[in-house]
Amino acid sequence: MAYETVIGLEVHAQLNTESKIFCGSSAAFGGGANEYTCTVDLGLPGVLPVLNREVVESTLRLGLAVGAEVAPVCRFARKHYFYPDLPKGYQISQYEEPICTGGRVHFATKDGRDVSINLTRIHMEEDAGKLIHGDELGDPNHSYSDLNRAGVPLLEIVSEPELRNPEDAESYMRKLRTLVRYLDISDGNMQEGSLRCDANISLRPQGSEKFGEKVEIKNMNSFRNLRRALEHEEKRQREILDSGGVIHQETRLWDESAGVTRGMRSKEYAHDYRYFPDPDLVPLTVDAKWLDEVRAQLPELPDAKSKRFQDEFGLPRYDAEVLTAEKELAAYFDKVVEAAGKEQAKAASNWVMGDVLRLLNERKITIEECPIPPERLARMISLINDGTISGKIAKTVFDQVAESGKDPETIVEEKGLRQITDTSAIESVVEDVIASNPEEVEAYRGGKTKLMGFFVGQAMKATGGKANPKALQEILREKLGS
Amino acid sequence: MNDLLQLGITEILESLRAREFSAEELTRAYLERIDDTEAKVHAYLSVLEDEALSAARAADAKIGAGDHGSPLLGVPVAVKDLLCMKGTKTTCASRFLENFEAPYDATVVARLKDAGAVILGKLNMDEFAMGSSCEQSAFGPTHNPWNLKTIPGGSSGGSAAAVASRSCVVSLGSDTGGSIRQPAACCGVVGMKPTYGRISRYGLIAFASSLDQIGPFAKNVRDAAILLGAVSGHDSRDSTSADEPVPDYTKNLGAGVRGLKIGIPEEYFIEGMDPEVEAAIQKAIAVFEEQGAEILEISLPNTEYALPVYYILAPAEASSNLARYDGVRFGLRKQGDSTFGSLFGMYAASRENGFGDEVKRRIMLGTYALSSGYYDAYYTKAQKVRTLICQDFKAAFEEVDVVLSATAPTPAFEIGERLDDPISMYLSDILTIPCNLAGLPGISQPCGFTSRGLPIGLQLVGKPFAENTILQAAAAFESATTHNEALPPL
Numbered sequence: 001m002a003y004e005t006v007i008g009l010e011v012h013a014q015l016n017t018e019s020k021i022f023c024g025s026s027a028a029f030g031g032g033a034n035e036y037t038c039t040v041d042l043g044l045p046g047v048l049p050v051l052n053r054e055v056v057e058s059t060l061r062l063g064l065a066v067g068a069e070v071a072p073v074c075r076f077a078r079k080h081y082f083y084p085d086l087p088k089g090y091q092i093s094q095y096e097e098p099i100c101t102g103g104r105v106h107f108a109t110k111d112g113r114d115v116s117i118n119l120t121r122i123h124m125e126e127d128a129g130k131l132i133h134g135d136e137l138g139d140p141n142h143s144y145s146d147l148n149r150a151g152v153p154l155l156e157i158v159s160e161p162e163l164r165n166p167e168d169a170e171s172y173m174r175k176l177r178t179l180v181r182y183l184d185i186s187d188g189n190m191q192e193g194s195l196r197c198d199a200n201i202s203l204r205p206q207g208s209e210k211f212g213e214k215v216e217i218k219n220m221n222s223f224r225n226l227r228r229a230l231e232h233e234e235k236r237q238r239e240i241l242d243s244g245g246v247i248h249q250e251t252r253l254w255d256e257s258a259g260v261t262r263g264m265r266s267k268e269y270a271h272d273y274r275y276f277p278d279p280d281l282v283p284l285t286v287d288a289k290w291l292d293e294v295r296a297q298l299p300e301l302p303d304a305k306s307k308r309f310q311d312e313f314g315l316p317r318y319d320a321e322v323l324t325a326e327k328e329l330a331a332y333f334d335k336v337v338e339a340a341g342k343e344q345a346k347a348a349s350n351w352v353m354g355d356v357l358r359l360l361n362e363r364k365i366t367i368e369e370c371p372i373p374p375e376r377l378a379r380m381i382s383l384i385n386d387g388t389i390s391g392k393i394a395k396t397v398f399d400q401v402a403e404s405g406k407d408p409e410t411i412v413e414e415k416g417l418r419q420i421t422d423t424s425a426i427e428s429v430v431e432d433v434i435a436s437n438p439e440e441v442e443a444y445r446g447g448k449t450k451l452m453g454f455f456v457g458q459a460m461k462a463t464g465g466k467a468n469p470k471a472l473q474e475i476l477r478e479k480l481g482s
Numbered sequence: 483m484n485d486l487l488q489l490g491i492t493e494i495l496e497s498l499r500a501r502e503f504s505a506e507e508l509t510r511a512y513l514e515r516i517d518d519t520e521a522k523v524h525a526y527l528s529v530l531e532d533e534a535l536s537a538a539r540a541a542d543a544k545i546g547a548g549d550h551g552s553p554l555l556g557v558p559v560a561v562k563d564l565l566c567m568k569g570t571k572t573t574c575a576s577r578f579l580e581n582f583e584a585p586y587d588a589t590v591v592a593r594l595k596d597a598g599a600v601i602l603g604k605l606n607m608d609e610f611a612m613g614s615s616c617e618q619s620a621f622g623p624t625h626n627p628w629n630l631k632t633i634p635g636g637s638s639g640g641s642a643a644a645v646a647s648r649s650c651v652v653s654l655g656s657d658t659g660g661s662i663r664q665p666a667a668c669c670g671v672v673g674m675k676p677t678y679g680r681i682s683r684y685g686l687i688a689f690a691s692s693l694d695q696i697g698p699f700a701k702n703v704r705d706a707a708i709l710l711g712a713v714s715g716h717d718s719r720d721s722t723s724a725d726e727p728v729p730d731y732t733k734n735l736g737a738g739v740r741g742l743k744i745g746i747p748e749e750y751f752i753e754g755m756d757p758e759v760e761a762a763i764q765k766a767i768a769v770f771e772e773q774g775a776e777i778l779e780i781s782l783p784n785t786e787y788a789l790p791v792y793y794i795l796a797p798a799e800a801s802s803n804l805a806r807y808d809g810v811r812f813g814l815r816k817q818g819d820s821t822f823g824s825l826f827g828m829y830a831a832s833r834e835n836g837f838g839d840e841v842k843r844r845i846m847l848g849t850y851a852l853s854s855g856y857y858d859a860y861y862t863k864a865q866k867v868r869t870l871i872c873q874d875f876k877a878a879f880e881e882v883d884v885v886l887s888a889t890a891p892t893p894a895f896e897i898g899e900r901l902d903d904p905i906s907m908y909l910s911d912i913l914t915i916p917c918n919l920a921g922l923p924g925i926s927q928p929c930g931f932t933s934r935g936l937p938i939g940l941q942l943v944g945k946p947f948a949e950n951t952i953l954q955a956a957a958a959f960e961s962a963t964t965h966n967e968a969l970p971p972l
Contacts, residue, residue, distance in 0.1 A: 039586050043806045045579065045687040046566045046588060048720050078802050080852075082829055089805025145810065274852035276861060279692035279799055282721050 001242065002206040005234050006214075007169050007199060008161035011176055012154050013186040014127065014194040015058045021126050021153035022049030022092065029192060033132075033146045041151035043087030048280050051076075055153040056284065058185035059099055059124050060294040062155060065183055065301055068103030068122060073285050076124075076278045081271060084145050085129040093125035093156075095275040099284070105159070106303055107175040108321050109168065117172055120158040127152040155186075161200065161211065166230035170223050173197060174325070177223075178302050182327045190222050201230055202247070203237045212237075213247040217261055219254045229254035233261050305330050313337060313345035322353055328367045332356075332374050339378030340385075347381050355398050371402045380408040388412060390419050393465055421468045423475065426459070429467065430475050433458045444480055452476065483969075486511045487648040491557055491705045494651065498545055498556045505545065505556030509538035509600050512558040516602065516649045519972055524624050525634075525644040527563045528571055529603040534558065537600040544598065553712045555598030560650040562641050563604035564611060564687040565696070567591045574687050575619035576609045578813045578836030588685020589720070590654060590696055590713045597712040602650050605640030609838045610804065611661055611689040613637050614910040615900065618840045623897055626668060627970035628936055632894040635665030635910075638699070642669035645699045646970055652700045652709045656686055658693045659792050660890070660914025663926035666699060667889035667939020670928045670968065672706045672956065673699045675914075677947045678921035679724035681710075682717030688803040690796040691722075693918045702966055703927065703957040707731035710949065726947050734950050735957040740774030742955060745882030749785035750913055756892040762930035762938040763888045769962050770886070770955070778882055782874040787867050788916040789908060794851045794864040795919075800841075801848030807836060843904065872920045879945045884955050887913050889926040889939030913941060923949045927956045928965040937965075 020027045023040035040047045063070050077095035100122035107115055129150035134140040157176065163169045177188035177195055188195045197220055202212035217233055220226040232254075237247055252261040300308075302324045309320035309330075324330045329352070336348040356377070360367060380397055383389045389397060389412055400411045412418055420426055433455055434441055444451040455476050460467055486508055489497065498505055516529055541556035549555060561567070564574045566584030568591075573579045587595070594601060608618035616624040616639025624639040626632040627647040634643040638655025642665035645653050655662045657675035666673025674697045681696045688694060698709035708731070716725040746767060751760060771777050809815035809832030817824070818831025837845070851860040878885060890910055900907045917924040922943050929940035940959070944952040960966055 042811060044585070044812065045572070045574070045582065045806070046564075046584065046685045047586075048684050048722075050719060050721050080802060080805060082805070082808060082826070084808075084810045084825070087806060087811060089808060090802055272854045274802070274849065274854070274857075276798065276802070276852055276857070279690075280688075280721065 003203040003238055003241065004206050004208070005165055005201065005203055006161045006211060007163035007166070007201045007230060009159045009163065009169060009172065010198045010200070011157040011159075011173065012196040013157065013176070013180050013188065015055060015153040015155060016184070016186050017052060017054045017058060017153055019052055020151035021052050021055050021124065022151055025151065027152045029194070031148045033144070034148060036148040037150070041087065041147060043089075049092060049278075051281060051284065052153065055124055056099070056286070057294055058153070058183070059122065059155055060286065060291065061183045061185055061298060062157075062180065063100035063103065063122055064291070064295050064298060065179055066103035066105055066119060066122075068100035068119060070100055070286055070291060071097060072287070073097070073283050074099045075283050076281045077275045078278050079273045079275055081273060083128070084143065085131050085147070085150065087129070087147060087150055091126060091128065092278055092281070094123035098123035099286070105172060105175055105179070107171045108317065109171055112317070115168055115171070117162045118160040120160055122155055122157050125154050125156060126150070127154050166227045166234060169199065169230055170227040173226055174223055175302075178325055178327075182299055182302055184299075193221070197226055199226065199230060201233050201237070203234065203241060213249050215247065215249065216251045217254055218251060221256070225254060225256055228259065229261060232259060236261065299327070302327075302330075309345075313342055313349075315345060315349055319349045319353060323349060326367065332367050332370065335374035336378045336381070339375045340381045344378075344381050344385065347384070348378070351377060351381065351398075355395070359402055371405060372398070376401060376408060383408055383412065387419060387421055387468065389417055390466070390469055392469070393417050393419065416464070417466060419468050420463055420466050421471060423471060426463075426467055426472055426475050427479075429459050429462050430472070430479050433462065434479055441480065455480065483648065484511045484515065487515055489651075490702055491554065491651060491708045494557055495555065498541075499550060505538040505541040505600060506535060508556065509534050509558050509602070512602055512650060515647075519627070519647045519649050522625060522630055522972065523627055523643050523647050523649070524622055525605055525640040525647065525649060526560070526603045527573055527575065527606050527621055527640070530570060530601060533570070534600050534602045537595075541598050541600060549598070552596075552598035553708060554594065557599050557651050558602050559594060559599045559652050559654070559709070560602045560605050560641070560644050561591065561594070561654045562607050562638050562656055564607060564656060565591055565604075565654060566685040566687070567601065567604070570604065572604065572687065573621070574610050575607045575621055576836065576838070576841070577620045578807050578832075580620070580814070582813055584685070586685065589682035589717045591685060593713045594654075599712075605638070605644055605653060605655075607640055607655075608637035608840065610687070610800070610841050611637040611656055611658055611694075612800070612840050612844050614660070614664055614907050615895075615897070616640065616665070617897060617901055618838055620838055625897070626894050626936075627972050628670060629894070629934070632896050632936065633668065635668030635890070635894060637661040637665075638673070639665045641699045642666050642671055642673060645669070645671045645701055647972055648701075648969075652698055652705050654696055654709070654713070655699055656689075656694055656696050657914075657918065658689050658695075658796060659918050660911035662697045662699065663914045663924055663939065663941055664890045664910055666926040667941075668894040668937065670931075670937030670966070670970070671699055671701055672703055672925065672927045672966065673697065674706050674710060674925040674949070675917065675923065676710060676714065676949055677724070677923045679722055680714050680726070680923070680947065680949065682715075682720040682723045684717055684719040688799075690799040691803060692799060693792075693796055695918070703953055703960050704732060704735055706925070707735060707953050724947070729950055731950060731953055734954040737954050737958075738773060739770055739955050739958040742775045742884060742951075743778055743882040744770055744775045744955070745778050745780035745878055745885045747780050747782045747785065747878070747885060747887060749782050750887035752891055752912065754891060754909075755888070756932070758932045759888050759890070759892060759938050763886075763940060766929040766940045766959065767886065769959060773958055773962055775955070780878045780882060780885070782871075782878060782885075782916065784867065784870045784874050785916055788871055788919055789912050791864045791867045791871065791919060792911075792915045793847065793908065794860050795868065797844040797848030798851045798861055799848065801845045801852065804837075804841070804845055807833065809833075809836070840904070868919050871916055875916070875920045875922060875943075883944070883948075883951055885943040887941050887943075889913060889941040893932050893934075893936040893938055917943045922946060923952060925952050925956050927960060929959070929963070930965055931968070
């Protein structure tokens with residue numbers, strides 16, 4: 001049978017605020033065990049939470065960026081369960097009255113489809129700490145708790161079940177990462193856990209309106225693993241359904257090394273979190289003035305940037321999407337175009353998407369660490385454009401600039417890479433080539449015009465690749481034609 | 483009894499400034515008094531002799547250096563043992579926290595220290611402030627100084643008994659459903675629950691967050707007003723603390739009650755009310771009238787629902803607030819059997835051994851009220867009725883300035899009398915609970931004695947942040963009567 005896959009994602013983004021959501025402890029990653037804790041995040045008797053304003057602003061930035069509806073009044077709720085990484089015995093979260101509802105995330109797929117996914121809600125909550133078990137530390141019969149992460153602010157971003165395949169789920173997740181990084185509210189690092197994701201996936205017969213029984217998958221710590229886990233689960237469910245089986249609602253863990261999802265041992269009882277509004281926190285009011293202030297500080301967002309690159313610079317859709325996926329890459333590209341001129345935008349795009357990204361990959365560095373500043377790349381593009389160097393030589397110049405940290409002009413001068421455009425100089429080289437290859441000349445003249453490449457190669461070799469290719473071809477054609 | 487022990491705050495400050503005695507001498511007098519009375523009363527859970535003497539000496543040094551501004555400089559006070567005080571045990575009268583030393587000061591404790599107060603010790607209470615008799619203390623009950631066989635009221639029984647037995651000048655307690663006013667009534671002292679948000683709750687070990695409020699105990703209205711002023715005010719560490727200016731609460735104490743409109747709610751003369759209590763209240767009403775107040779009969783129609791609403795909301799919040807007592811990071815830890823795994827075995831054993839019966843009862847009540855499928859029928863419904871109770875008061879306060887009633891329907895009962903009957907125990911707070919649900923300020927002051935010599939309390943409730951009005955009315959009643967001058971026969 002043909003099935004339609006239905007996927008919804010519940011994403012947790014750790015905010016990059018200075019301090020925690022309800023106290024002044026550092027929210028930094030790492031630190032010695034329990035170094036970033038205080039009376040409040042330790043949940044000592046008598047302490048009270050106080051909401052961090054920066055957390056609300058970060059949330060509002062994302063809410064506005066995705067066009068969510070921001071509640072004028074929202075509340076925090078307590079979610080109860082006992083676990084040693086949860087100091088108060090409850091997590092402060094939002095339940096019936098979240099700060100944001102609705103909104104949409106847009107992305108383009110590799111095959112050029114435009115996808116738009118509706119969000120259910122975005123809410124604020126605190127993270128739990130973590131447990132380190134004795135086999136990793138100290139006494140194997142003990143567990144140790146590190147509460148540095150307890151109280152670090154999280155956003156929970158819940159999508160509607162509108163994703164239809166694992167690849168789109170990955171693209172959606174990547175787009176969320178792009179968004180939180182553009183907004184500078186999270187570093188969006190899946191490996192370090194600052195971006196986490198649980199996925200709900202179900203299958204239904206093609207054309208059916210009714211959702212199938214869903215399975216929740218956890219423990220996917222990279223974009224690739226998210227896709228792999230969903231692909232595996234899609235296949236597993238299809239096989240069960242095809243063989244007449246039934247899918248049971250359950251939570252499964254992705255086992256990265258085995259490449260399979262495994263059912264978690266189901267608890268005898270269902271959790272009752274006993275949510276109720278946190279009486280220690282007053283309802284949060286967000287007025288129009290505050291929203292306007294946050295809106296005024298929003299950066300240019302990836303969708304707008306991509307559209308600008310297409311409209312103003314005439315870039316193809318694909319280029320624009322690649323260049324805007326990372327705010328820093330887009331900024332680099334913008335600077336190159338600014339220095340080289342809009343008419344050079346496509347050339348700039350080719351250089352950035354090609355050689356620049358290759359260089360970053362090879363050196364495993366970020367665009368901010370790129371050894372070629374954008375202005376220098378722009379000057380190199382200008383050198384090609386004004387005929388000082390050839391496009392081919394430019395590759396060499398690029399590598400040398402990256403290697404030496406010198407200006408492209410300096411490299412061209414030092415290495416004598418200036419293009420030979422002087423026709424008399426090229427003519428004399430051509431004459432030498434013709435004179436020393438009589439057989440090939442005869443064959444060419446006899447109709448083997450494919451040999452043009454051979455003559456170009458010989459002449460280029462003789463000029464150290466510096467001959468202007470266009471002038472060289474013209475002169476060759478002229479001299480060989482006679 | 484040493485004469486120094488009869489002095490109020492204003493007289494103490496004047497005498498200290500005049501060098502009639504030193505803060506250290508005064509503190510020693512109180513420490514001796516504690517020695518004399520504690521075996522009978524058991525108001526204190528810990529006496530901080532060294533800390534108190536060193537604070538007293540520091541106060542003497544400040545007085546010597548000309549500090550005349552600190553409102554409690556050199557005044558010996560004591561606090562209920564649910565207020566955290568750095569480096570000392572804060573037990574909440576619970577086995578669970580028997581050895582818990584708070585690493586920080588509650589905001590009120592810090593404010594007492596800033597005001598120059600000498601903190602003598604930590605006072606007994608019902609465990610986690612859950613009770614009306616102080617019998618639920620894991621460390622033994624406090625006895626009423628007026629009759630050692632009777633309860634001092636609760637949960638702030640130690641705070642009331644300590645002031646009544648003159649083993650501190652003033653004290654702080656906390657009031658969730660009457661836990662300041664009811665013991666004040668039982669022990670014949672003044673006790674006030676301010677408006678919710680008036681005093682920071684930071685460092686107050688929570689029972690029910692939306693109801694808990696710290697407040698003063700004193701032997702007269704003026705002292706209560708001074709202590710209230712010293713600890714009130716906005717605190718950035720408590721989101722629910724009000725950003726309202728703190729007036730001088732002593733300013734209107736002599737202003738009288740002429741023209742003041744006092745409402746008498748018919749619903750507060752309940753069935754089963756002790757006739758001696760009712761008679762004392764009627765006499766008090768007459769006193770107010772003689773003083774020029776206008777007495778009006780009013781109705782607070784939803785009063786009968788206050789007690790059930792309270793016994794849903796308070797335990798619901800308590801079940802959540804007490805979830806942190808899991809034996810992991812502080813307090814009692816017991817290894818249990820591992821029927822549900824060693825972790826849950828530890829939780830169960832720690833909580834089973836750490837909490838007393840009343841605390842467990844309320845955790846169960848609250849957990850039930852919040853559980854899936856019952857939440858709307860109990861918690862949500864109770865919140866709606868709470869709103870109705872607030873509206874009752876709002877409507878009443880359009881007609882009157884103050885609402886007057888008895889503080890408790892009966893005087894102090896005998897120790898052990900109601901222990902096996904939680905409902906009759908809960909009824910002790912039937913007249914005080916509505917004020918907590920509505921977040922209003924309320925004060926209890928002595929208004930007479932029963933034939934057996936037990937104090938009777940009068941309650942005045944005011945509009946939000948109108949502490950001054952009820953203090954003014956209470957001061958007028960106090961100067962027109964002599965009820966607060968009697969001393970317990972210790």
